[in-house]
Amino acid sequence: MIREQLAAAGGAAADLIAARETVWINPGRQPFARAASALPFRRQDAAEAAARLRRFAPLLARLFPETASRGGLIESPLTEIPRMKERLRTDCGADLGGGRLFLKRDSDLAVAGSVKARGGIYEVLKHSEELALAAGLLSGYDDDYTRLASPEARRFFAGHKMQVGSTGNLGLSIGIMSAALGYQAIVHMSADAKQWKKDCLRARGVTVVEYAGDYGQAVARGRADSDADPASYFVDDENSRDLFAGYAVAAERLAGQLSDAGVTVDGAHPLLVTIPCGVGGAPGGIAFGLKLIYGDSVHVFFAEPTQAPCMLLGLMTGLYDGVCVQDAGLTGRTHADGLAVGRPSGFVGRIMAPLLSGEVTVADGRLYGLLRLLWQSEGIFIEPSACAAFRGVLALPAEAMRRYAADNGLDLDRAAHIAWATGGALVPPEQRRIFLNTRLPL
Numbered sequence: 001m002i003r004e005q006l007a008a009a010g011g012a013a014a015d016l017i018a019a020r021e022t023v024w025i026n027p028g029r030q031p032f033a034r035a036a037s038a039l040p041f042r043r044q045d046a047a048e049a050a051a052r053l054r055r056f057a058p059l060l061a062r063l064f065p066e067t068a069s070r071g072g073l074i075e076s077p078l079t080e081i082p083r084m085k086e087r088l089r090t091d092c093g094a095d096l097g098g099g100r101l102f103l104k105r106d107s108d109l110a111v112a113g114s115v116k117a118r119g120g121i122y123e124v125l126k127h128s129e130e131l132a133l134a135a136g137l138l139s140g141y142d143d144d145y146t147r148l149a150s151p152e153a154r155r156f157f158a159g160h161k162m163q164v165g166s167t168g169n170l171g172l173s174i175g176i177m178s179a180a181l182g183y184q185a186i187v188h189m190s191a192d193a194k195q196w197k198k199d200c201l202r203a204r205g206v207t208v209v210e211y212a213g214d215y216g217q218a219v220a221r222g223r224a225d226s227d228a229d230p231a232s233y234f235v236d237d238e239n240s241r242d243l244f245a246g247y248a249v250a251a252e253r254l255a256g257q258l259s260d261a262g263v264t265v266d267g268a269h270p271l272l273v274t275i276p277c278g279v280g281g282a283p284g285g286i287a288f289g290l291k292l293i294y295g296d297s298v299h300v301f302f303a304e305p306t307q308a309p310c311m312l313l314g315l316m317t318g319l320y321d322g323v324c325v326q327d328a329g330l331t332g333r334t335h336a337d338g339l340a341v342g343r344p345s346g347f348v349g350r351i352m353a354p355l356l357s358g359e360v361t362v363a364d365g366r367l368y369g370l371l372r373l374l375w376q377s378e379g380i381f382i383e384p385s386a387c388a389a390f391r392g393v394l395a396l397p398a399e400a401m402r403r404y405a406a407d408n409g410l411d412l413d414r415a416a417h418i419a420w421a422t423g424g425a426l427v428p429p430e431q432r433r434i435f436l437n438t439r440l441p442l
């Protein structure tokens with residue numbers, strides 16, 4: 001049914017069902033000022049999350065000494081990558097002209113080595129704060145949060161479970177943070193999760209439960225197990241407002257980095273950002289945060305694998321989480337394991353509908369080429385999922401993208417482009433070598 005409708009619609013819809021790379025421009029985007037008033041998230045939600053992370057910063061500096069140099073804030077560098085810009089022109093025909101290209105390196109975020117260090121850690125901290133306040137371990141928001149590293153606090157958290165279903169990176173983030181506080185951490189992992197991620201968690205005392213099926217199954221079982229236990233908390237990737245708020249904090253931190261780099265963002269200087277998308281929580285939260293700061297001057301695109309474009313399918317059809325990629329005849333299987341999601345978040349699609357500029361899809365084979373290009377040109381390693389972020393730049397010569405730029409009066413010679421690198425730091429050396437040598441047909 002859905003397949004026939006999409007085929008008849010042609011354009012990006014027909015590309016989607018044929019698993020062809022495509023560019024989709026969102027016809028539902030609205031001026032931010034108008035869209036914002038109807039959103040279920042407010043500036044206040046992002047501000048509260050930022051404040052909570054500041055309260056926890058001294059504790060994080062204690063638990064994870066690698067964050068001490070930033071005062072316990074988990075933040076990643078913004079790096080200009082001019083050699084990659086040049087290679088994208090010479091090797092891929094994507095000419096940015098006078099525009100500047102940056103890599104937002106959430107691939108190097110402390111603790112979890114992926115974008116999940118934002119939302120995942122935030123949600124664990126928020127829940128822990130609630131428990132600790134109720135139990136009297138903290139007297140209030142102005143208490144010394146390093147008290148939560150005491151043996152007494154660890155014994156308290158050891159009486160609680162933290163559970164999550166994951167394709168890999170969310171499990172790493174929740175598992176590592178929960179184990180560090182003393183929780184019994186249980187990560188339910190789908191079949192496509194990498195062995196090294198399971199090993200990494202087990203080495204930290206996290207219980208990893210493996211499933212033969214996909215991500216949806218791991219989440220369903222994890223949720224059911226957790227709901228049956230009053231001392232257990234379940235991080236619900238598909239519906240979590242806390243994850244979303246944690247991701248949104250990225251934007252205010254980025255704003256400082258952009259101004260340090262001498263980048264102006266305004267009506268005459270557009271900012272184009274491409275973020276890899278799985279269920280949508282991470283890119284959605286970041287996009288929302290960016291819109292709060294830059295409004296209509298920022299143009300956010302999501303990137304998804306050609307076999308797992310669940311957010312694009314939901315937006316295009318207006319069915320959101322009421323449709324999955326298998327309904328469109330796609331497999332949901334991809335080498336981009338962080339993006340191997342068949343059904344989008346239960347609420348993020350509706351938030352993105354008036355905010356997002358569009359989506360690009362990317363073939364698995366292209367991810368490895370981009371991974372090598374970045375490694376050779378800049379000496380920076382990111383995982384295959386994260387390479388989807390470059391697809392936004394690659395799509396610039398496409399007819400749909402040129403029309404978008406023209407319709408919106410974008411002067412691309414004065415633009416800044418950000419490829420949001422979502423993961424990579426924890427990939428072990430042996431696995432890196434495999435990725436760097438993988439070649440797939442496009």
Ligand SMILES: *Cc1c(COP(=O)(O)O)cnc(C)c1O
Pocket residue numbers: 114115116169170276277278279280281282283338339383385386422423424
């Ligand atoms: C999780 C993840 C994403 C996307 O995040 P969602 O919240 O699932 O949309 C992108 N890249 C990597 C590497 C990830 O681990």
